[in-house]
Amino acid sequence: GDVRIMWYSDGVEGEVMKDLVGRFMKENPGINVILDNVAYSVIKEQLPVQLEAGNGPDIARVTAIKDLSKHWLDLRPLVKDAKYWDDNFGLQADWMRPDGSKQISGFMTQITLTGGYANKTLFDQAGVSIPGPKATWEDWAAASKKVQESQQVPFAMAIDRSGHRITAPLLSYGANYIGEGGKPAPLDKGAKDYLTKFVGWAGDGTVSKDVWVSAAGSTYRAAADDFINGQLVFYYSGSWQVANLATKIGNNFDWVAVGSPCGPAACTGMPGGAALVAVKYTKNPKDVGVVMDWFAQEKIVKEFSERTLFLPGHKGVVDKGGLDFKSDNAQAKTALNVFVESTKTTSEAALKLPGWRWSDTVYAAIVTRIGQTLAGELKIDDAFVRIDADIAQKVKDAGQ
Amino acid sequence: MGEIKLTDVKKSFGAVTVLKDINLHIEDGEFVVFVGPSGCGKSTLLRTIAGLEKITGGEIAIDGKRVNDVTAADRGLAMVFQSYALYPHMSVRQNLAFGLENSNMPKAEITERINEAARMLEIEAYMDRRPGQLSGGQRQRVAIGRAIVRRPTAFLLDEPLSNLDAELRVSTRAELAALHVRLGSTMIYVTHDQVEAMTLAHRIVVMRAGTIEQVGTPLELYNKPANRFVAGFIGAPHMNFLKADVVAVSAGVVTLAFAGGYRGELQIGQAKLHVGEKVTVGVRPQHLIVSDDPQHPTVKIYLVEALGSETVVHGDLGGEKVLAVLPGQQRLNAGDTVRFDLSKPVLHVFDDNGLRLFTHPGQEG
Amino acid sequence: MGEIKLTDVKKSFGAVTVLKDINLHIEDGEFVVFVGPSGCGKSTLLRTIAGLEKITGGEIAIDGKRVNDVTAADRGLAMVFQSYALYPHMSVRQNLAFGLENSNMPKAEITERINEAARMLEIEAYMDRRPGQLSGGQRQRVAIGRAIVRRPTAFLLDEPLSNLDAELRVSTRAELAALHVRLGSTMIYVTHDQVEAMTLAHRIVVMRAGTIEQVGTPLELYNKPANRFVAGFIGAPHMNFLKADVVAVSAGVVTLAFAGGYRGELQIGQAKLHVGEKVTVGVRPQHLIVSDDPQHPTVKIYLVEALGSETVVHGDLGGEKVLAVLPGQQRLNAGDTVRFDLSKPVLHVFDDNGLRLFTHPGQEG
């Protein structure tokens, strides 16, 4: 019968997917897969409503995988080889199933990892050497500041306006969000340390605050454009930017991915990604199982990753290595491989967060209040108080 | 078919009372003309009959059926609005056709009726123009046309000829009269034109300030006005009114002393008058005849209007304004003094309240 | 101050030519009346003088200055619109005050002028109403008031009295005449009313289909119409026209044979006529006198209209329609036959093209 996949795209993955779907249907004539491309906002805002109403597609590519986990279909009885799934997707399986269950909801179409990019040309021109793999955030701040001053670019560093992004350095500074009973803990010293530093850097112009003050609330904003235009020395974002940077920078300057700088506690990035999950309300679970199985095949995952320039979420693919990303931009390939490598240094704490139900709440509170602080509306200490209060309120609202 | 009966009809706009207890019975097929001073309520009365204004009291019955709550569309009348109210977005032809289309008349008949009306009103040349592209008189003719193509049981015409030239007015008037005869429909007609009122009406209704002053045939009103108001209103130029004192009363004859010293004897008929009473004597300007008799009162002329076929003389008779209409073109000038013979004309005598007491028949009857 | 000169003025609306080469010189302080059949271009001419319509040819000069490109606001005239064009959102008082406030007149004077106009037009009772709450005649009076309070150098009045009752019409007419004398402003006045035209005008301009047929004083037009059209247009009811053949011409006298066999001898004056020529003879209805003389032509009456002060008789004379206005109330009925004396009245003789050849003075001159 019909299997509908609700899909959003950041880049070419829609095209790739369309192609793959075509292939699938050729191989499985009985199943008609319809790919409904939608805006990300549909996934984020409409899909939850549809799901609550018991509507929705059969399969969806989603990011709020934990939040909505009660709507996902357990594929365990439907897939051909549950062990294959557990082996290869087990690491992230927890991110997408209700706490405490063993269900197989789907798999990650893409793993993302936060990380930094440096404008190599600027470094070269300034005659400053790029800090090494173990360099700390302070090292990076100092180095990029030097470059900035010598090259007269507006900013040294920028971090995307995103709680997820900023959580990486926080974790490196030893922050722990998860408190007793899985509830959010108040901001700890590690978190406060880095945030204080961050606000300080913004104050002295090391960090661009443009992107942070350019919105209210928890709105996501990327600082990529500044980096693309060579206005920025060091840019902390994530693996998904590689394709974007490759096309837009071209050979205007050289850039490199440098992984995540270190803090006192770790040198971790934050993982994340989007999952392809099956929806409980499908009329067609058998076919859904077939489709999921097909897309979860190692070779398909590999091909998909190579063509979309995504990091694969498939243990087999990662461990075997030898991913041949389909890009004619050498810098992009190098960068991707840097990210693939750094998945291995991701800290325990970082790996837990995507599967933690309150992580978005914490992210939102941090972004909202730190944004206000950078805009001069709050003092940093008030911001900490507010962040804790905001989180507490949300927990209360959720009736827990 | 077109009998209209108004019983105690009242109408106010907020605090303004416009119609006060109007009682009127219009027979089927009758031609009734409403006259009255500007603002006396003629149009309002017409609109209440049409069903366009809800009356605030009383009853309107058409053909014996109470229609207070029947909508205008269902009363089956046709109206020429004082303001024309042409449909600005339709051509003249469409304006005329609209009413007919509403009653699902066959196309051919519509065309025929429209053409007939257009011919009659001489608007054939403008059939495809919009009202905005017509002259005032042309618009008015379209408004008339829109009513007459309908051939309703009763027509309501609100000053339908006011913007037409004399020639057209005469011919249209004649056409309306002919139409009335042909269709046998009731016609209610508002006009300020004496000639129209006199020539068209079976009965004239004289209104004043929301009330009916008198109803009667044209000559009845002309010859036997119920009161001073009607006497003054019917006939153009209006009747002259002279104040007089009763100085002697004998069998059938009364002697009146006018301002300026002139005394006249009038045949009193059945009426009763007492010496010392004050009356008003009305005499029509057309009845005044210039006289050389030194007994007749002198009038000092202050304005002469030559109309070609007649001459209107404005004068002063013992402090009162008098108008005289003299035939032909007279060689009189402002400043001249003439005498008018007051013994020959028909004289209407009104009491203090304006009610007509009697009419002195005059010498030429 | 108010001299207006039109030279070869032309106006068309798209393909429709409304004014054709109008030449007219209006003196300062003159009272000119435009008459003509409905749709002949009177309003348009007024509007071009006002500056509301751009002319398509020719020149308009006010006080010797070409004003073709001067806006209406800067020409300094005042106008009474045929459609009133009252400001619907303003009270009567505000409507009147509006033009005065434009010229920054002191409040006190504005009030005074408004009150004066209101008194004169008898609209004092409605000063705070909106036009929508007024009767047709009341609106028209406000429209007149709006013009007269302005006291401009020239007034343009487009049928200003058409919706007033006889009484009010006479009084307003008189007020306008007085105003004209008092202010000395030029007045251009459009009317369909013969009496207004005859009594108010210094000069009457007779228009037909966008051209001027004749300009002259009222009595000039009445007594010496340039052509058949003017003769027919001036005077109400219109002049009777009878076809006749010239059967004999002798020194100063011509013998005409009318339809129906009657022959008459007319004093020809200087004019030249030939035997066999066809002419039209015009005679005013008021001039026809009933006669018993069997020589006089017989007229078969088909309609009698009693107006009270006079009686209009419609008859048929040898196949041609004749109207006669007889004084007083006559005892005539449709179907009767009477004879009219054609030897006594003034007779106008027109040639084939309608031009007047000569006027037979008649016996009463």
Place this chain on the structure above:
Amino acid sequence: MTTPSLSAILMAPVNAVMRMIDVPLRRLQKATGIGGMAAFFLAPNMLIFGVFVLLPLVINFVYSMTGGTAFFLSERDFIGGQQYSRLFQCQNYLDPMSCQEDAFWTAVGNTFWFVLLQVSLMILTALITALILNRELAARSFWRAVFFFPVLLSPVVVGLIWKWILQRQGLLNFGLYQFGLDPYTWLTDRNWTFAATIGVSLWAHMGFYALIILAGLQAIPKDLYEAAEMDGTKPARVFWRITLPLLAPNLLVVVVLALIKSVQVFDEIYVLTGGGPGTSTLFLTQYIYETGFASALRNPGLAAAASILMGGVLVVLTLIQLGIGKRGENKGKR
């Protein structure tokens, strides 16, 4: 000459249908009278309206009395006025930061100033534009299109265009740079950003209101202008004394709509500033949107309560305007 006949051909079937509809309607009219017809004319609109607009609104009200994160009423618990009292919980009503929902009060304050400035400027510019477009211009439809053009753009595109113009590396700064002036970070300066939100929303919607006014201007009978001209009226006075009062009914639409839309301003501002810098352009609708949908743990009840409050204020403001407008309305009647 061909156009009317063409339209006549096009209209013929429509007219035929209308005539067919007329037959039963005449019967209905006979049966119910004119008052019944009023109901008939109102019915379709009211039906659709009731189901798709009014009913959700009522449900929304119920929402505001419930708590939890679930979307559907059936799964939400009734908590009475708690959401409202939460919105109103402040230590000091003059300082939004002292309130529990500080973002709400910040948004209220921002919205207030925004509305005040934007609405007055909107009416002014729309009126001027309409007056100018109402003149006899050459290429009139082109000019109309010029001013109406931004209305055709989706809010997202509007926000984007202006972001590209105003951002640090935007067109405006590039222009300044070309003229040798220093670039400026317009969108991180609170005052400039606030002004920009007003400017951009004016830019985006002015054509909408100008068009309504334009239609209203066309409805004013020409003869009144002629009369005014004969009265020697100066253009400015014609405007104040003739145009404006006679425009009143249509102007009322513009004022009411401008006010309502201005309070509800969202999309283009969201793209342009996201509410920043800081919270200086955070407006009510964004607050509601984020609280109800976008934030990590949505709170539809709180969002509903805030929207009900906003609607309440708007109703009051509209009533006041209608009250004022009623007088104008009567004035405009012929």
Place this chain on the structure above:
Amino acid sequence: MGKVARFILRRKGGQGWHWTDIVTWFWLVGGLIIMFGPAIWLVFSSLKTPAALAEFPPSILPYVTQQVTVEGHDKPLMLYNAKMPDGSTRVLAEVRRIGLVAQMVDPKAPAEIVRVNINDRTPVRTMSFATENYTQPFVHFDFLRYLWNSVFVTVVATLITLVVNSMAAFALSKYEFKGRSIAMLVILATLMVPLSVIMVPLYSIISTLGLFNSLWGVILPTVATPTGVFILRQYMLTIPDELIDAARMDKASEWQIYWRIVLPLTAPALAVLAIFSVVWRWNDFLWPLIVLSRRELYTLQVGLSIYSGELNVQWHFILAMTVVTMIPVVLVFIFLQRFITTGIAGTGLK
């Protein structure tokens, strides 16, 4: 020419520049720059590559670096103006860049490698239109299907809106009945709440009625716009009641009055509403997004939205498609605005 100029520069009155003429031209020219300028820039931007879109300083026109094929190199090379140490400039093609030094060749003499500091070279740029922004989406998505859905939604919704709203406006402006002000008030009150707020309740209603994933689910909730009723009603208030009286005397039924008298006289306001309705429905995005989750039902705007991802928005496609989808509405506007001409309502009356 003189005639044209005179026509274009036609002024009030005729002679001299009235201050209103000056304001008019000031406003028009200003409007052209401010209102239309960004639009033109939008069109040019839609023809830029993603890289050019992100570029600073931005260019008005779409430029790309010129490329040449040079003997001995498979791929085309970028052309630069290079400043030579002696101060002269040469047009060179860049072979590769190593750090701060670019290795360049003269396309005419490809053998010799010239080393140039990267700061001493500026790209040679030519205008080039990235038409793939337009062609690609046509290939990707089912453009005709989306177009059809959009047209269907727009046309049907606009027609229903016009009919239903004008009927209501007629009742609310030309009849006196009990509850008239209440009805008006309720209609206005619902204007007050933005769609995003009532989205969830509305969604449940749509689901209940089985209109989910149906174009009618997109159409119906929008057709009873309070805005439309309000605009039409206020306009109808200016139509003289006397015309309706006249029609009643002409035995017109109320329906005929509505259809034959009131509607034609409301033409300018109807045109305004039609324009708005078309624009709104055509650009509608949020609501169709909720109701339509199936590709075959997408409208253009929904189809277009797929270029907005979580982390990345493909603006070049969005801009190009915006330009394409705008063309029909611009045409509709040009067509309909002609009906906003001098009102005729007044002229039928004395």
